[in-house]
Amino acid sequence: MREIVFDTETTGLDPKSGDRMVEIGCIELINRMPTGETYHSYYNPERDMPSGAEAVHGLSAAFLSDKPMFGSKADGLLEFLQDSPLVAHNASFDFGFLNNELTLCGRDIVSMDRMVDTVALARKRHPGAKLSLDALCTRYGIDRSHRVKHGALLDAELLAQVYLELLGGRQIGLSLAADAGASAPNGDGRIAAAGAVRKPMGERREPRPHVASPSELERHAEFVGQIENALWRS
Template identity: 70%
Template sequence: MREIVFDTETTGLDPKTGDRLVEIGCIEMVNRVTTGVTFHAYFNPDRDMPEAAEAVHGLSAAFLSDKPRFHERAGELLEFLGDASLVAHNASFDFGFLNAELAIAELEPVGLDRMVDTIAIAKRRHPGAKLSLDALCTRYGIDRSHRVKHGALLDAELLAQLYVELTGGRQIGLELAAEAGDETVFVASPSQAKRERPFREPRPHSAPDQELARHRAFIDRIEGAIWADRALGK
């Protein structure tokens, strides 16, 4: 199963009021394991960068001025996304900006049926808890010490780890041994392989005659019991 975990950075909160997408970072996962394949791009928004937004992600208008426009890399991005499910934190926000940019580029929107929202998953698992990416990383012990400012690719990497934890976590004591196509193979870790346990013969067990007689009496009280023949050993 192929999934794409992604994050975006923008000039503000609402594409309907002229805010634009300025960065996208995507992480490919197959069977909930990152493959090392990524897509990352900055975009020139053709507008100013509000101070509040720059304070969050550190992307200035000057830095973005020589970057390509979204439509110039839209085809490459869509090819990378393919038909995979798209995982994001507060996904409606990221989908809103992605589809707004696709509309400006006169391209088809990404279907909302592909949306996987990790906030919705976290809300079901931890009702009443803080649901920010920082708070959930702290809850699951995910190292975010290198996260000084928001960055689309960095946040997508953190989210990929969080997504695995929210959907069941890594299997303790198992290590990834090999990956061939879509089939992921796991083997016991070296620490498990070295662990020796004494062999024990299976203990025979059969019901005593007294229990069999009580069971037979119970079955006889049930009219048309389908277990009657079995109780007689037939």
């Protein structure tokens, strides 16, 4: 089963009032485990950046001024999302901004039937508890020390870990399937290039043998023979 955990950064809280999406970060899960494949992009919102929003994510109008418009990168994003379920924290917010951008560039919106809201999952599992991403990371012992400001890809990586914990922990993804060779994301935070799809790095190594050699067995027997009053001799 393929799922996408994603997060967005925006100019504000309401796309209906003219706020725009300025960043998206996506993490691919297969059978509830990260594969290492991600999608990340910044977007030029074609408007100013309110100081309150910039204080949250640190993305200024000057930084975003040379970034692509959402419409020019929509095909790459949709290709990555495919028809997979989309996991987000307070997902109606992120869906609202994503669908607003798709509408503005004349694309079909993403069906809300694909939405998986981790806030709703957390509320059922921990009623009455704090449900922010920070609070859930603290609850599950997930390191967020590198999260100085909000960032879409970084927050998606943290949320992917929280999502697995909400579903019962990482052991739910253990499998003997022949294709269970996916690696976890490297967690290096933001990617400078817009529209980048990152694949796992390095080659998969064969398991090393762990059988003692005849000379090692001989030395072990010699060492054990020197032990006085050994329990196994009584």
